[in-house]
Every structure is written in C-alpha cells, then in structure tokens.
Amino acid sequence: MTTAVLTPPPAVPTTPTLPAVQQALTLAWRNVVKIRKQPEALMDVSLQPIIFTVLFVFVFGGAIAGDWRDYLTYLVPGILVQTLMFATQGIGVALNNDIAKGVFDRFRSLPIARSAPLVGAVLSDVVRYVTSMTVLLAFAVALGFRTTQGLPAAALAVLVALAFAMCLSWVFVWIGLTVRSAGAVQGVGFLATFPLTFGSTALVQADTLPGWLQAFTRNNPVTHLIDTVRGLLLGGPVAEPLAWTAGWAALLLAVFVPLAMRAYRRRV
Amino acid sequence: MTTDSPVIEATGLGLSYGTTRALDGVDLTVPAGTVLGVLGPNGAGKTTAVRVLSTLLRPDTGTARVAGHDIRTDPQAVRRAIGLTGQYASVDEDLTGTQNLTMIGRLLGLPRAAARARAADLLAGFSLTDAADRSAGTYSGGMRRRLDLAASLVGRPQVLFLDEPTTGLDPRSRTEVWDVVRRLVDEGTSVLLTTQYLEEADELADDIVVFDAGRVVAHGTSDELKHRAGAQTLAVRPRERSDLPVVLQVLEQVTGAAPAVDGQGTASVPVRGEAVLGTVLDLLTTRGVGLSELGVRLPSLDEVFFALTGSPTAVPEKEAVA
Ligand SMILES: Nc1ncnc2c1ncn2[C@@H]1O[C@H](COP(=O)(O)OP(=O)(O)O)[C@@H](O)[C@H]1O
Numbered sequence: 254m255t256t257a258v259l260t261p262p263p264a265v266p267t268t269p270t271l272p273a274v275q276q277a278l279t280l281a282w283r284n285v286v287k288i289r290k291q292p293e294a295l296m297d298v299s300l301q302p303i304i305f306t307v308l309f310v311f312v313f314g315g316a317i318a319g320d321w322r323d324y325l326t327y328l329v330p331g332i333l334v335q336t337l338m339f340a341t342q343g344i345g346v347a348l349n350n351d352i353a354k355g356v357f358d359r360f361r362s363l364p365i366a367r368s369a370p371l372v373g374a375v376l377s378d379v380v381r382y383v384t385s386m387t388v389l390l391a392f393a394v395a396l397g398f399r400t401t402q403g404l405p406a407a408a409l410a411v412l413v414a415l416a417f418a419m420c421l422s423w424v425f426v427w428i429g430l431t432v433r434s435a436g437a438v439q440g441v442g443f444l445a446t447f448p449l450t451f452g453s454t455a456l457v458q459a460d461t462l463p464g465w466l467q468a469f470t471r472n473n474p475v476t477h478l479i480d481t482v483r484g485l486l487l488g489g490p491v492a493e494p495l496a497w498t499a500g501w502a503a504l505l506l507a508v509f510v511p512l513a514m515r516a517y518r519r520r521v
Numbered sequence: 522m523t524t525d526s527p528v529i530e531a532t533g534l535g536l537s538y539g540t541t542r543a544l545d546g547v548d549l550t551v552p553a554g555t556v557l558g559v560l561g562p563n564g565a566g567k568t569t570a571v572r573v574l575s576t577l578l579r580p581d582t583g584t585a586r587v588a589g590h591d592i593r594t595d596p597q598a599v600r601r602a603i604g605l606t607g608q609y610a611s612v613d614e615d616l617t618g619t620q621n622l623t624m625i626g627r628l629l630g631l632p633r634a635a636a637r638a639r640a641a642d643l644l645a646g647f648s649l650t651d652a653a654d655r656s657a658g659t660y661s662g663g664m665r666r667r668l669d670l671a672a673s674l675v676g677r678p679q680v681l682f683l684d685e686p687t688t689g690l691d692p693r694s695r696t697e698v699w700d701v702v703r704r705l706v707d708e709g710t711s712v713l714l715t716t717q718y719l720e721e722a723d724e725l726a727d728d729i730v731v732f733d734a735g736r737v738v739a740h741g742t743s744d745e746l747k748h749r750a751g752a753q754t755l756a757v758r759p760r761e762r763s764d765l766p767v768v769l770q771v772l773e774q775v776t777g778a779a780p781a782v783d784g785q786g787t788a789s790v791p792v793r794g795e796a797v798l799g800t801v802l803d804l805l806t807t808r809g810v811g812l813s814e815l816g817v818r819l820p821s822l823d824e825v826f827f828a829l830t831g832s833p834t835a836v837p838e839k840e841a842v843a
C-alpha cells in the first residue's frame with residue numbers, strides 16, 4: 254500500500270463550509286444509491302398521489318363540486334401538497350432505522366461535520382418529493398388537468414413546494430431522532446400531519462368551514478403553500494401566500510434544525 | 522506530543538445509563554505502537570469504554586487523551602486520528618464493498634479517484650476484490666467484519682479501536698483478523714481491542730486490562746496476570762520412585778500444605794510465587810534425591826480470568842478441589 258494514496262490532500266479544504274457541503278452530498282449520494290437498489294422504497298410516494306386523486310375526485314368530487322372535472326382542477330394543488338406532506342415523514346423512519354443498525358456510529362466517529370448525515374438525508378429526500386409530484390402531475394394531466402399560467406409558473410410551483418418540503422422535513426428528522434422506534438415515528442408523524450393537511454384548503458375552500466376551523470385553516474402553513482401552488486398553476490394571488498409560506502419555512506428551519514442537531518448529538 | 526507519550530491515556534472514566542454504572546472509574550494507558558487487550562465478560566463495560574474513547578459518548582466523569590487530544594474538548598481532532606470498528610458491523614448492506622469504502626474516502630476529503638484507488642487497495646488487502654461490486658448484504662460474517670475493518674482504515678488511523686473484532690467468527694476468519702491486526706501493528710498503528718476470548722488477548726495484546734462491572738480489576742501482561750492470580754502449582758517428580766516419601770516430606774515442610782501425588786509419581790502442591798523453588802531444590806539436593814521434573818506451573822489465562830471476574834461457571838471442578 255502506498256502512502257501517497259493514504260495521505261489526505263492538504264490543498265482541498267480551504268474554507269470550512271466546503272467540506273461540510275461535500276460530506277452532506279456524499280451522504281445524500283449514499284441514500285440515492287440505496288433507493289436505486291430498492292426502488293420499492295419509492296412505492297409510497299408513487300402510489301399515494303394516485304390513490305388520493307382517485308379517492309377525492311371520484312368519491313367526493315360529485316358531491317362537493319357537481320362535476321368531477323371542476324373538482325379535479327381545484328384539487329390538484331391540494332393533493333400535490335398533501336402527498337408531499339406525507340412524503341416528508343419517511344425521513345424520520347429512515348433515520349431511526351439507520352441509527353438502530355449502527356450505521357451512524359461510523360459517521361459519528363469520522364472527522365466530518367456533525368450536520369452532514371442529517372443534511373445528506375434531507376437532500377436525498379428530494380428524490381422522493383420529485384417522484385411524488387411527478388406522478389401526481391402526470392396522472393392529473395392524463396385525467397385532463399391543465400395549468401392556466403404557463404410552464405415557467407408551474408415549474409416555480411414545484412420548486413416552492415419542494416423547498417417547503419425540505420424545510421418541513423427537519424420536523425420529521427427531529428421526531429425520528431427523538432422517538433425510540435421506527436413504528437412510533439410513523440405514529441407521531443401521522444398525528445402531526447393529519448390536522449395540518451386536512452385542516453387546510455386542500456379539499457375545500459375555507460369559507461365553507463365553521464368559524465373556529467376557518468381560523469385554524471387560514472393560519473395553517475399548509476394552506477399558504479397550497480394557495481401559492483394554486484395561484485401559480487391556476488391563477489389567483491401569489492405574492493401574499495408565498496410570503497407566508499417563506500416565513501413559515503424560515504421558522505421551521507430556525508426551530509427544528511437546532512432541535513434536530515441537539516437530538517442527534519444526544520442520541521446514540 | 523513526544524513519540525513515547527501514550528496514545529491513549531484515560532483517568533477516572535465514569536458513565537452511567539440510568540442506574541446502571543457502565544464505567545466506574547476506569548484508568549487505562551496504551552503506549553504508542555502497542556496493543557491493549559480489554560478483556561471482560563458480557564456487560565463489563567468494554568463497549569462503553571470504546572465508545573467513550575472514540576468520542577461517540579461523553580463520559581460523566583474523568584477524561585482521556587487520545588493521540589494527544591482531549592476527548593472532551595477536542596473530539597474532532599481525536600476523530601482525525603482514530604479508526605473504529607464497532608461490536609456490530611456498521612457496513613452499509615445496500616452498498617457494495619467498493620461503495621462503502623469510497624464513501625468514507627470521500628467523507629474524509631479524498632478526491633473521487635483517490636477514494637476509489639484507496640478502496641481498491643484496501644479491498645485487495647482484505648481479500649475482498651472478488652466481492653468488491655457485490656452488496657455488502659450478501660457478504661458472509663467474516664467478509665463483513667473484514668470490510669468493516671477496512672472501512673475503519675481508510676483514513677490511515679494512528680489509533681485503532683476494535684470492539685470484539687472476532688466474536689461470532691469461525692476459526693479461520695478469526696485467524697485472518699488476527700493477521701490483519703498484527704500487520705497493522707507492524708506498520709506502527711496502536712490498537713485497543715476488546716475481547717471475551719483469553720486466547721485472543723494472549724495472541725495479540727502487549728498489555729491486558731481485565732474489566733468487570735465497569736471497573737478495571739486487573740492489569741498487566743498476560744504473564745504478570747497469571748502470576749498475580751496466584752494458585753501456581755509446584756510439581757516435583759523424583760527420578761527414583763522410592764524417594765517420593767522424602768519429596769512429600771520436604772514439600773509439606775516448605776509449603777505447609779499436604780501434596781497430592783498423581784499416577785506418574787509427581788507430587789504437586791499449591792504455592793504463591795516461585796521463591797520456594799530454590800528452597801525445595803536445596804533441601805532435596807542435600808538429601809541426595811535425584812529429580813526428573815521440578816517446576817512451577819502457571820495457571821492458564823482462563824483460570825486467571827475467572828478468578829478475577831468471579832464468574833462461577835468456569836472454575837473447573839478439579840481446581841476447586843485442589
Ligand atoms: N444504551 C444503553 N442503555 C442502558 N444500559 C446500557 C446501554 N448500553 C450498555 N448498557 C449497560 O451497561 C453495561 C455495560 O455494557 P457494555 O459496555 O455494552 O458491556 P460489554 O461491551 O463489556 O458487554 C451493561 O450492564 C449494559 O447492560
């Protein structure tokens with residue numbers, strides 16, 4: 254074995270942040286390799302959008318909107334965000350499993366940024382989010398859904414939703430590191446996600462709701478995101494819900510990144 | 522840091538899990554270039570000690586310096602100097618051997634090509650080249666262990682922690698791991714390894730500490746430990762069987778204990794230390810007794826271990842009677 258290969262290159266780490274980014278990307282790559290090897294890991298995010306669409310459009314559509322095609326148009330932004338919310342939970346389960354298997358022990362014994370394994374996990378989940386949104390939009394378009402605002406606006410809608418999901422996933426990173434078993438992670442995740450996704454404008458407009466629920470729905474971050482996406486896909490106000498969405502995303506990051514990092518340091 | 526200062530120096534390490542005192546004031550020292558064997562039964566605190574020294578756990582009390590860096594105040598510097606192979610293989614089963622090692626090389630800052638070259642190098646060194654592109658999940662227990670070991674060597678660590686590196690391995694794989702450890706030590710690596718196997722400590726370790734219930738109950742080379750545990754046996758066989766009564770008389774006179782005689786006419790009696798050997802020899806020579814065997818037999822490391830840790834299961838019947 255030659256020493257030249259073994260000595261780390263002294264020229265590479267110039268700024269302290271660059272290695273951290275490189276490390277997070279390396280660990281994200283690891284997760285993507287795992288997904289490629291087990292594509293069934295993407296089953297939930299591929300099937301959920303289809304099941305939700307079919308259920309809501311054909312079961313409730315006629316009763317709520319009269320014509321299912323009109324309801325489909327209203328519903329697509331809502332289901333896009335809703336299925337994304339459920340997709341973010343997977344990260345908690347995955348992290349919990351990784352820790353239980355001892356894989357993280359190796360990472361924690363290496364001289365790498367503490368945040369790298371967590372940031373890597375969040376980054377690799379982009380694959381899940383993109384899968385979820387692609388499946389939904391493809392299915393909706395097949396059923397006759399059309400955006401009225403052009404493709405650039407639609408692309409922006411997808412990007413905003415993606416960015417929000419990545420901020421929200423820190424909540425589930427934290428839960429995944431705090432709760433003992435993977436099963437419990439899923440339970441806690443669903444408890445947190447259900448009121449937020451269903452108590453929103455995903456399925457019905459806020460005005461149809463009783464007063465107390467309207468108050469919750471109007472201030473629900475998921476509503477702001479759905480309204481943003483709806484505006485970008487179908488027209489309507491964008492600036493205000495987008496500002497709210499950005500604010501919520503920043504708040505989620507500010508609260509849950511430190512919480513997750515602290516839980517990670519404690520959890521062995 | 523001078524070259525002869527110890528690479529690991531721990532004082533008063535204590536750590537509790539709730540009410541379980543996993544480490545209860547552990548001191549240990551590993552001189553550079555040596556192997557320390559941490560020997561102890563299940564639950565003795567070996568893994569906890571390794572996790573504390575490799576910065577995975579913070580001790581409640583005490584501290585340690587590893588490769589000259591304080592585990593409390595400069596854990597990142599410690600991590601740059603160490604390699605860790607945990608008790609349970611922490612290889613990624615969905616990744617191939619090459620991917621596992623390349624990933625670690627990349628994490629350590631090696632450029633892509635260098636990380637690949639390093640991975641290939643290590644896989645060859647651990648006879649894993651044929652399995653390089655297979656998922657680690659398909660590896661046998663021994664291969665997985667070797668990959669895990671290789672993974673802890675990617676960064677060329679100065680200090681290597683091996684937590685029960687051969688537990689659960691078949692004898693051949695065990696010998697392979699031993700060879701690897703010897704090779705690394707020859708190249709200058711310092712090693713702290715834990716084991717439940719006395720034979721392993723005897724084979725590899727320069728020094729041994731025996732753990733029990735979170736404490737160091739004994740410390741020394743394997744020979745020193747055998748001496749310290751006492752229960753040595755003085756065995757004497759006269760050339761002429763007719764001299765046996767004289768031998769028995771002398772032995773009883775010197776040691777104050779009644780000797781036992783076996784079928785070959787060997788008289789044996791428990792002694793502490795080898796000092797009596799000279800006295801016995803002098804007395805027998807004066808009386809003109811010719812000897813065909815005279816010696817002090819040390820207890821096996823097994824006997825020492827079980828004497829020290831007080832585990833009742835392994836005290837052999839015949840020793841208990843003698
Ligand atoms: N995570 C943990 N939580 C609670 N108790 C633990 C934990 N890890 C180890 N212990 C306890 O600490 C003691 C020492 O364990 P360990 O260091 O694993 O011993 P060894 O490696 O020598 O078998 C044991 O009593 C064990 O049950």
Ligand SMILES: [Mg+2]
Nearest residue numbers: 567568569608
């Ligand atoms: Mg152990």
